[in-house]
Amino acid sequence: MKKHFELIVLIAVVALVSVTKFQTPEEAPYVILISFDGFRHDYVEKYDAPNFKQFISNGVAAEAMLPSYPSKTFPNHYSIVTGMYPNTHGLVDNNFYDAELDIQYSIGNRKVVENPAFYGGLPLWQLAQQNGMKSASYFWVGSEAPIAGSFPDYYHIYDGKVPNEDRIATVTDWLKLPEADRPSFISLYFSLVDDAGHRSGPNDEMTHQAVLEADRLLGTLMQAISQIDLPINVVITSDHGMHEITPKEESYITVEDLLGGLDSDRFRFVNNGPHGHFYSEDKSYLKEIAEELKSKPGNNKYEVFFKSEMPKNWHYGTHDRIGDLFIKINPGYYLTSAQRKSGIIANESYRGEHGFDPDETMDMGAIFYANGPSFKSGLRIEKFRNIHIYPMIAKVLGITELPEIDGEIEILESILKE
Secondary structure, three states, X not given: OHHHHHHHHHHHHHHHHHHHHHOOOOOOOEEEEEEEOOOOOOHHHHOOOHHHHHXXXXXXXXXXXXXXXXXXXXXXXXXXXXXXXXXXXXXXXXEEEEOOOOEEEEOOOHHHHOOHHHOOOOOHHHHHHHOOOEEEEEXXXXXXXXXXXOOOOEEOXXXXXXXXXXXXXXXXXXXXXXXXXXXXXEEEEEOHHHHHHHHHOOOOXXXXXXXXXXXXXXXXXXXHHHOOOXXXXXXXXXXXXXXXXXXXXXXXXEHHHHHOOOOHHHOEEEEOOOEEEEEOOOHHHHHHHHHHHHHOOOHHHEEEEEHHHOOHHHOOOOOOOOOOEEEEEOOOOEEEOHHHHHHHHHHOOOEEEOOOOOOXXXXXXXXXXXXXXXXXXXXXXXXXXXXXXXXXXXXXXOOOOXXXXXXXXXXXXXXXXX
């Protein structure tokens, strides 16, 4: 009986040692954050994109994701990776003026784009680094500037000519690096849908084909990821949607008409299409400008605000880089030069534009889809604002200490597996 008991104990010990020997700790998750610039919330259904539909069926999809105001590319990409409204992180528009630096920021100016003075907050790639992880970016707003004193561990200076397949190949190569060198957080950017939407509008065949090409790229990426034995989560976003502007005379306001009769030596004006900033130290003259604009023909096409008058839902209007006086163009209209307007009307060119208030037109609605081992499957959620992505991704990565942000983990916490 004693020998029988000893044999049972021996078998149990051997079994325990075997399990302990071959048991490995759960591997930390990885996150790829993808932006398909200008991909409107309804394009997947509108243009029947099969790979997106497959991705959504096994993951999480929002009715729409609301951009921060203004619904422009640079401020919204940066809001996604900082969890802050543009009014908080300071990249308040695609184009604006900083009086303290005496610099006009423009997305086409390489020198200012790489100047860290324009970028507040702590982007996800630096947050990952500060928590002992590697990070990488194949294009993203802010990734080319040494924000908080550093760049992502791996990054590329933006070049729109780089083939999209090359971007995917590099991302998969990063995930195949040795564990010590492998980035836990990766951002990846594609512009093709936005490019097509601007050129011909959201309802044109060109945009249809761009969406299907984006769908093909997603299929390529997901196939490549499936061959890598890692717990990889993919979060797909866009910065904004797209609103159609018809080639009619009344659809366009010219800067020349808008500013006609004003003393240009007494203010600076920065146009962004669906809105514009007036800067001046002469506050009394700004009041004159406001009254003049309100009395001009066509004043039903726009609204004029001083900072203190801006709608609360914008979360916009206190940062010094925002114009002292602000003109908001209503949906369906657009502010441009007289020369450009003439070309559009002559060619009968439908256009797509963004920057409008996402609470005023759902055409500004962006996408949010998530798929991977950290996310629930087959879940549909209501629309939410893009600032809430940041704390959610931080939680997926196991990061619990966050800087002060506008986003809240409670908004998207329910999409994660427990």
